[in-house]
Each structure stands twice: as C-alpha cells, then as structure tokens.
Amino acid sequence: MITFLIRAAIFVVSAAIGLIAADLILEGFHIDWSNWWGFVLAVLIFAVIQSVLAPWVFTITRRHAPAMLGGIGIISTFVAILIVVLIPQAGLSISQPVAWLLAPVIVWVVTALATWLLPPLFIKKQVQERRAA
Template sequence: MITFLIRAAIFLVSAFLGLVAADLILPGFSLHWNDWWGVLLAVVIFAVLQSILAPWLFKITRRHANAFLGGIGLLSTFVALLIAVVIPAAGIGIDGPVAWIIGTLIVWLVTALATWLLPPLLIKKKVDQRRDV
C-alpha cells in the first residue's frame, strides 16, 4: 500500500513539474494560476490519464505497430494533454501547433526525468527513516 501511495505521489509531482516547466518555458502553453483548483485538477487529470494511457498504448502498439514503441511516452503525453485541455474545469490551455508539439516534448521530458529521479530520493529517505527506528 505504501508503495502504491509513493508511486501515486511521484506521478502527481512529476505531472506538476512537467506542466509547470512547459508553462514557464513555452508561450502558448498556460496554466491558469488564478484558479488553483483548475491547476490541481489539470495535474490530477494529466497524471491519471498518463498512468492509464501509457501501458494501454504500449500494449496496442506492441501488438500492431512495433516500430512505434519508442514513441509511446510522447503519444500518451499528447493524448493526456489533449483530454486535460478539453475538460473545461481543468486550468490548462494550449494555443497553436507549436505549443502543442513543443509542450508535449517538454512535459514528456520533465515527467520522464522526474519519475526517474524522484523514486531513489524518496526510497532512500524512507530507508534511512526505517534504519533510524
């Protein structure tokens, strides 16, 4: 159960970092900070969709189009962003094809790095805490 909660927290933090990075770097990609609930909703929607879409798209692509397996992360990021933008209550907006393409790349890269770098930090901290007990 603790592992599940740690993974969920990592997904949420990585989604937040990816969306914030794209918001800060890219014109046309915006989080609506005046509505904190909308930003939180956008992060949760994106994280949940990303965690569901990536394995599903991997399975479909492996079965029907092996050559595209490397792009699963980018494709699932794009689809998750698309769905999050379509939901009116989510506090995210993406305007223009360049923002869509570069935004997908930025969010994918930051979330990939965060999901790779955060677990050792959190697990090491947890192991150190258990050793102290």
C-alpha cells in the same frame, strides 16, 4: 502499500513539474494560475490518464505499429494533454500549433527525469526512517 503511495505521489509531483515546465518554456501553453484548484485538477487528471493510457497505447502500438514503440510515452502524453485541455475546469489551454507539438515532448522529458530523480530522495528517507525505528 507505502511504497505504492510514494510512487503515486512521485508520479503526480512529476506530472505537475512537467506541466509547469511546459508553461514556463512554451509561449502557447498556458496554466490558469488564478484558479489553483483548476491546476490541481489538471495535474490529477493528467497523471491518471497518463498512467492508464501508457499500457493501453503500448499494447495497441505493439500489435499494429511496432516501429513506433519508442514513442509510446510521447503519444500517451499528447493524448493526456489533449484530454486535460478539453476539460474547461482544468485551467490548461494551448493556443499555438507549435505548443501542441512541443508540449508533449517537454512534459514527457521533464516527467521522465522527475520520476527518475525523485524516487531516491523519498526512498532514501523511508529507508533511514525504518533504520531509525
């Protein structure tokens, strides 16, 4: 159970890092920093939608367009960003067409790297705590 919670926290943190990276890199991608609760809402909604969409998009893609299986992460990231942008309280907006194209790629790459690099930090700490106990 603890491992599940750690993995969920890592996914939420990686989603936040990905959205922040897109905000810093892309001119047309905006996070409303004046409303921190909106950003937290955006991150949580994005993380939940992304975790639900990825398996669903995989199933649909495998069945109807197997050549696109490699792009599942980017497709589900795009859909998750689209849904979050449509929620007014989420504090996320995209104002340029280029940002619509590049934001999913940036968020996907950064999220993938974060979910790959963060677990050893937390799992190593958990292993050390168990050994000490």
